Amino acid sequence: EEGPIKVGVLHSLSGTMAISETALKDTVEMLIEKQNAEGGLLGRELEAVVVDPASNWPLFAEKARELLAQEEVDVIFGNWTSVSRKSVLPVVEELNGLLFYPVQYEGEESSENVFYTGAAPNQQAIPAVDYLMNEIGVERWVLAGTDYVYPRTTNKILETYLMDQGVAKEDIMINYTPFGHSDWQNIVSDIKDFGSAGKKTAVVSTINGDANVPFYRELGNQGISSTDIPVVAFSVGEQELSGIDTGPLVGHLAAWNYFMSVDSDANYDFIDEWIEYTGDETAVTNDPMEAHYIGFNMWVKAVQKAETTDVDAVKDAIIGVTVPNLTGGYATMMPNHHITKPVLIGEIQDNGQFAVVWETPSTVAGDAWSDYLPGSRDLIADWRAPMRCGNYNVKEGECGASAGEQAKAAE
Amino acid sequence: MSIPRWLTFFLMVLLMTTAGTVSAQQQDQTPEALLEQLADASPRDTEAAIKAIATSGHERARAWLEAYGNNRISQVEATGRIVIVLNNRGRDWEVADALTGENLGEMSRRDLDRIAINNAVRRQLAGVLAMLDLFAKDVAVREAAALDLLGKVDDAIVEEVTARIEEEPDAGVRNRLEEALAIYQVEEQGSLDAIEVLSGSLHPRARAALNSAVASEDPARKAAAEQALASIQQKLRLNNAAETLYFGLSLGSVLVLAAIGLAITFGVMGVINMAHGELIMLGAYTTWGMQQLLPGQPGLALILSIPAGFLVAALAGIAIERSVIQFLKGRPLETLLATFGVSLILQQLVRTVISPLNRTVVTPEWMSGSLVINDALSLTLNRMYVIGFALLVFTALMLIMRRTRLGLEVRAVTQNRAMARSMGIKATRVDIMTFALGSGVAGLAGVALSQLTNVGPNLGQNYIIDSFMVVVFGGVGNLWGTLVAGLTLGTINQLLEPWAGAVLAKIIVLVFIILFIQKRPKGLFPQKGRAAEG
């Protein structure tokens, strides 16, 4: 095959998600530029094909189809929200494409065509809760989230997990708010109340996107400091913080697999490149960007290994591929299409960065199916031959229908 | 700075309480060694290291601890020198030598190792610092320190706190200290007297302590604690009601602010201005811009943003009016289409020119925190200002519409343009001025909102629907209606929220609007009579 290798970039550049996704588009473009500067891939140039699905979920599917069917891209990097991934999923499966999905998500999914380079719940939520429980001594929990699948699932998993750990039901408060919720007065006041029951209390926040700014502001104004009731967030990264006056937030926590403040040479190099690429001295990096960095390098390595960009070959080649991550360790693509990641807990600082306060001793492999949900306890995913199954039921010893069908279709 | 006498005293106290952990030898440590110890300490040892610094009597000890608490202590990788980070933004940080305070200029972040701190340590640190503050001259500082100590008293400092109660001249501070002590006593010793002390307290920590006492085995303690809690609960209910009301008013005033400009451009002029949200956004970005222009003076910048935000949005409004709306006279519905286009353009403009990311708008000192009525009821200051601001803007607007010719002329022009012109009213000028006024007020709303929520390209989108809802609910063309509607909807929402949850509360409010309009098809304050039917 001649001509450039096409890399599809499927991130919203307008609409509500543009805030988060624009930087990811730039990241992929930067990585491509760098790869080209290093001589391309298999002797061919890489070319980014950027489209704007405009934060519109059906449009994601349409654009994915456009990328795969019209533009015939060899791989897609894209999506942020779960719903956009769910929307795209049937398309990549049908047209047998490759999708690298860089954001932490609720798990409960493993597709043959999708590689999940963000964290699964066991790579973010559970370690964070462990930290709070063991290191801070938290006994009472507020699980606050935006009302959609990721928080719902995460909270469900956490609830089960906490109860397994002996936390009483009345020590868990669950609260959901709509997207973009901006009036937190009542909820923060409730949290304050909940926290005055005599047990150390913490908030586990899966509050999404824009809603965080007013939330943290309200926390600050109602005088809830991190020493009283710490908040550990799973969706607040450097980029979100860059829009917040972080003064009052110092000490609140976030759990990620990467922080910009991580002290490693790979990271510093990446930051330097990023700042140079964007031309903005204040530009920040964040976890999903690292996920793209890892995903991109894994794909490159897999293509080199397979010596072709052919999707099936790459799919087979990529399992087991190991590349360095930005925190000084390595990430490996697991057979369930999730990767290994370290889990870091960081505290917000007044400069909008996180200071790492805790870290898992070794990397954690992502679980496609949670051990804490009844429906998925017995499921595993393994895309190697001969199993080739995204939801193999170990108890019944058979592959779930849909995946079985796909496997058949693939042969 | 000489070592105050109290510090020696404090030192002794600490020595006594932590006897054995801090050996005499550590006393003589050089400052370098003290910092070294902090830098090298494993999580378990940090406590000792902090105490060592606190008791060292070094003149910079406090500065170190504060810097440490703020995550500002780092070690230069190559030399092992301990530095205090003065500015930690960007890739190169400005640092000063911890020992001498000498400014060492900028240093790449790569070359620095941060000395880690976490919340647990920070808590201890806060206790230690608060103890230090208890000796301050300023009563306010002492009071704050005492308040800070609530729930932070532990075995290490209990004696000292007890001692301070004796010495403390100020009654308020003394009460606080007693409360702090009582919390400790309730939690650790289950003292009945202490429960008594706490029974009037509204502070959440006190309640926490009492709650823990309720869980106790001892029936007497349990009963006493329950009784204390019950009396607190009583007071709390009242306070909660007041708080909810305040929340309602505050949400309401946000709605009013967002909608009031629209009440002019849409309500009075009849332009379905879909770009209203983006005009609000411009006001918010003006605030951000002002703060960028005046770094370090967020308060001044905010105040200057009020005229600036008005001006920027008003100019944008004039531009919209001149370039689009003037061509749509007599076609009000089409203004929807055009201004929708304008709104898309403005949004993307901000994304392209400034950034798709949210911008940081700093809340000035005097606007952050809250006005403490009592321990259970404190009114957040930023929202209080917003309520006041909303009322101010409303009054000013009301005066303009009532007292100046503009108010009369704009109504005449919208009701019958040709006739108004036949009466000699300069309709074009009236249009420009009114639209500018409405837009400017939207800008003011933006300035206020920048203190409450995100300043980003989506800001406007989040308020446009609510704004229309408020204007229409109040009755189109009626400014009072907008005020009442905004406050009503805000309050209803906040009243519902505690029991219905945020989502359901919002749904109920929307359904309420739908049903209410059935009852009053022309809003809260309808135009009655023949005139309205036309």
Add this chain to the structure above:
Amino acid sequence: MPNESLMLQIEKLNQYYGESHTLWDLDLDVPQGQCTCVMGRNGVGKTTLMKCIMGEETVADGSIRFADDVELTKQPLEQRARLGIGYVPQGRQIFPLLTVEENLRTGLASRGDGRKTIPERVYELFPVLKEMKNRRGGDLSGGQQQQLAIGRALVLEPRLLILDEPGEGIQPNIVTQIGEVIRRLIAEDGLTVLLVEQKLPFARKFADSFAIIDRGRRMAEGEIAELSDELIKQYLTV
């Protein structure tokens, strides 16, 4: 007639509504200090002519000279009121949601003297307006609205008053009163009146001269006394 005494001199006026030609080469002189009555059947273009003078409709060509020196066709609409032309349109066109007083106050905008209050004379003429000062214009009865429209035009203290069927819907004694007021204003203030009227008795009684329009053309003009039955038969009956 000497030229100086013309308040309005219309020459070869043509007007179109889209493609339909409504006024054809129309000439009309309105002498100063007199009441000129324009007559004609329904739909011949009387109102259109008035709108052209006020500027609510644009003319295709022709000229309208006001008080000898101003070419009205070149003036924007607002300016014409400021020159001293008061207009009482057909169908009243009051501002329905403004109160009676506010309706009247709109007329203050174009007064040269910057006066801020409504001339007492208006209330004297139409006491009902004072009585209903705070009622909304749209709530008034038809005749009250008509009175309001006339009052509003008088607030400007115009030099030229254009009345398009002013008596419509007004009770007889007030119609007479309006006629008398017109005469009084002409006599006292030297007002010029351009009147559109279908009712012959009224025209005969209060107008000085007449002009008859048919299908957009001026067919006849002259002193009111010259308005013969023949003309009436020819142009005013169906």
Add this chain to the structure above:
Amino acid sequence: MSIMTELAARDRVFNFLTPTDSPVDVRHGPILYLEDVNVSFDGFRAINNLNLTIDDGELRCIIGPNGAGKTTMMDIITGKTAPDTGSVWFGSRHNLLTMSEPDIASLGIGRKFQKPTVFEALTVFENLELAMAADKRVFPTLTAQMKPKHRERIEEVLETINLQDLRDRPAGILSHGQKQWLEIGMLLMQKPRLLLVDEPVAGMTEQEMERTAELLTSLAGKQSVVVVEHDMGFVRSIARKVTVLHQGSVLAEGSMDQVSNDPEVIKVYLGEEA
């Protein structure tokens, strides 16, 4: 009687719904009956203990000063305004106060408004078509077809109101007087039992007034007509019985001569010379 048979014949448009055969019960005399009606707006009494009776087939003129309450009275009859107290009966069977505007209209009360209101976007022809007496419910309207006899009827009225040439032009472009005629035309199309005509000749020439007068007099007898007008010449030419309203109640009633010589009427309404 025939209603029952009609009810049985469900396949046809109910005749009793078409106004000409409306089951208005006029056996006891009056077709319209207002008793002790009061209306006030924000404390202002627009109608004040009004009592009025219109006989079947009568042509009644109502005059009175501006603001006397004439239009308000029509508003009450047609259901636009609800009175504070009082009763309004159409024939002896229908209590108009309990009915909605369309119900009242389909009973056979037609109205011409003081300020001509026509459907500006529709053509003159379509305006008349909509006014035509027919089953006005949704589905019959949807499936309605223009029959030749309907077309003839419209043409006839077009001729009466002299708007043949403008039949396909939107009514919005009509001059004031032309709109007046169109409204009258719409009223004719409706074939109501009772016509309420508010200032029909405002803006008409002398000659047109005569035609209108002829038209209204020819209707009387078959239909009942209530005319409100300020043009005394016109009123005189058609009037049999005249009612004078003042401040919301009847000031005088009688023949034109009686009324026009009544000093009260002269004082508040006619002025010295009438």
Add this chain to the structure above:
Amino acid sequence: MWLTRPLQERSTQLFLGILFFALIVVTVLHLALPEGNPLHVSAYTVTLLGKYLCYALLAVAVDLVWGYLGILSLGHGAFFALGGYAMGMYLMRQIGDRGTYGDPILPDFMVFLNWQELPWYWYGFDMAWFAFAMVLLAPGALALVFGWLAFRSRVTGVYLSIITQALTFALMLAFFRNEMGFGGNNGLTDFRDILGFNLRTDATRLGLFIATGIALAIGYVVCRGIVTSKLGRVSVACRDAEARTRFLGYRVERVQLFVFVVSAMLAGVAGALYVPQVGIINPSEFSPIFSIEIVVWVALGGRATLYGAVIGAILVNYAKTVFTGVMPDAWLFALGALFVLVTVFLPQGIAGLLRKRRKSTDDGSGPSESSSTSEATA
């Protein structure tokens, strides 16, 4: 009959002619030409066109109520989405035990959230006839209840517009709630087949495209039938002078209700056809901004013309597709500018432009298309 009348009309014949011609051309180009051929219409394009046609039908529905009845509905997205959900529920049930968790009855998201049994309102959706009936009935019933309340109390103008907006907003929030049992934010997705045809084959896609074209044709004829009937003229009368219409004996609220319900049902059909083609239905279709966008399509195409609505919907969405592809960073500028320019320079929308053309060429007075002078918000 009122439905056949439009068929005799030149403009409708022209419209249907163009539509069917386009359907046939696309089908032929898709089936007959090999993939490499530059004229080949790919499956991607077919689906895209299918989506445009759904939007066109939706726009026609909105134009019916806005253009002819004067009701500016800012909530028509709700009916579209309800139709879509009805179809989505059917498609979900068709997945059967092929879902990730293999539950024969419960859709994946319910298993996922620990639901034990199917909520009652999901019953019956496994049967095509029931689901398809619901496509009409669900939006129709909502429109009936909502319209009955609103029109009975004579809510008009902006008040009506805003409560329609409140309606769709409330529904959006409700459907976002996971407790509602409609999949929350993720909505319904991962469909397999429809009426036994695999949704992931090109043939099914082509079939859906053609079905949408036919639905649009029928919808257009229905709307045209209504507006050319006497009822259509009554609608215009209601639009321009509601009170006056009442005095002629028409029950304005019933006319409004009837037209509104018909329009809602058409919107529901559009939504139902949309869902299998784009592969997902989620609460964002309820978002007020989407409903406003629909109105914008209609205004851009030309209000009160029906075919204008079709043109507007197709044009705007085509522009979106093109712009988001060729200038992903700046497409909003282009789209925004398009809206502004059309409003300022083409007061009657694109249809107005066409009409002017036609007028100047043959000067025949076409069907009495009403150009509104008074607006609903006046």
